[in-house]
Amino acid sequence: xxxxxxxxxxxxxxxxxxxxxxxxxxxxxxxxxxxxxxxxxxxxxxxxxxxxxxxxxxxxxxxxxxxxxxxxxxxxxxxxxxxxxxxxxxxxxxxxxxxx
Numbered sequence: 525x526x527x528x529x530x531x532x533x534x535x536x537x538x539x540x541x542x543x544x545x546x547x548x549x550x551x552x553x554x555x556x557x558x559x560x561x562x563x564x565x566x567x568x569x570x571x572x573x574x575x576x577x578x579x580x581x582x583x584x585x586x587x588x589x590x591x592x593x594x595x596x597x598x599x600x601x602x603x604x605x606x607x608x609x610x611x612x613x614x615x616x617x618x619x620x621x622x623x624x
Contacts, residue, residue, distance in 0.1 A: 560595075562591060562594065562595055564587065564591065567594070568587065568590050568591055568594060569587070569590075571586075571590035571593065571594070572586035572587045572589070572590040573586070575589050575590055575611070579611070581605065585602075585604055585605060588600070588602070589605070589611060589614065592614055593611065593612060593613075593614055596613075597614060598613065598614065598615065599614070599615050599617055600614055600615070600616050600617065601617050601618075601619055602616060602617075602618065603618050603619065603620050605618075606618075607621035608621075
């Protein structure tokens, strides 16, 4: 999942069965490509819990949305949430949604 101004790398080791050196190289590339990578802190977790309760998202998806909101992203690209959904100033865009 990508958001303008933030990146959320997938669970690459498990999902894609990659070796740790490949995962480490991908993380290093992300650090070079993006201005700031924000840590998950207690405020992010609290916001995620509120989002999960209000919108019915999984906690993991809520962490991603909370991080994007805190980073002041305008767009979150993901196939895991409803295309066009607006959460405060953030718009969810599915890269696989048919163009209307």
